[in-house]
Amino acid sequence: MDTLDTLKAETLATIASANDSAALEEVRVAVMGKKGSITALMGDMRNLSPDERKARGAALNAVKTAVEAAIEGRRGELKTIELERRLASERIDVTLAPRPETQGRIHPISQTVDEMVAIFAAMGFTVAEGPDIETDFNNFTALNIPPEHPARQMHDTFYLPPSAEGAARVLRTHTSPVQIRTMLKNKPPIRIIAPGRTYRSDYDQTHTPVFHQIEGLVIGEDIHMGHLKGCILEFCRAFFQIDDLPIRFRPSFFPFTEPSAEVDIGCSRKGGELKLGNHGDWLEIMGSGMVHPKVLENCGIDSTKYQGFAFGMGIERVAMLKYGIPDLRSFFDADLRWLRHYGFVPLDQPNLAQGLSR
Ligand code: PHE
16 A cells, blocks of 8 residues: 555544544644645645656545545534534433422412402502601691591501601501502502501500501592492402402591491301301401592592592401411511411412412
8 A cells, every 4th residue: 555545544544533523623734734744745746747747646636535525524423423412411301300498488478469469450450669668748647647636646656757858757557658659649540559568566466566558549530439349349259269258348437538448358256266258247357448538639639520449458467367377476477387387389479360379
């Protein structure tokens, strides 16, 4: 075998054994690059006679063509091999069990708020918010509770030092100031709910200094108590998941609604056990009423043109009823065993189609 055949055989063998495109490129340069072995042999032809050059040129070209073809072929093979290698290295096993540390639970308060938002969103309500630190004006005065009004005493208010501008401030005692904020900012029609933290200086079996409420406010040109009743009935049946749950409106008093009504839902207390449903007994769950004309006027809304209804409900209270949680104070203990028991799995998002909670 002459040297040309040897070179060809050796080169083809290296090409065949090149393991990746970088190795293949190395072979190509070593043979056909500027200083490559075949390139050098081509250069040597200068010294040959024309006849010799012709024969030698043909032989060299044949080797070059064979080498080029081999490189092309190997390049194609390597492409497939490298793709497979990459797919194998980037493979994700989606059947792996979730990481054991993802054991967090949604707190029953958050779950309850999410459920309420899902129900009211389906009725066209949007969620509004306000700050925990409120002006005395928004929390009381604008809601038709002037200074010296006896209703202020009932709220066990936490008072704060006045703001830089001298405005009296409080920790909001209810979510009703969000009504004021909403009506000062937006023109009717208005349809909002406002869930959030509220504060009263009170602590016993059924009261904690921090608790949660959800407020509802609807303002329009022809809103009446029938709308309030339908809205609350729809909500209560969806929330407690009892299709024939009865509700009852009982006359009451709030300075910011006229008329005002306390809402009761049906229940039974037989054998000392509380059970919700159409059983003849009643349980109070929220305050409500038609927004007082003075409140509308305090927010620059023409009370001869617009009316509306509002309601407010304690979130812990209805969460305890729905989920059978016996002790109010346990909501705020941050006890992991309690949370594991009463908490909800994060991926079970409440929605009306799939069911609010499972
Ligand atoms: N803000 C009242 C409370 O805290 C509840 C309420 C809200 C009543 C809206 C009527 C209308 O008790």
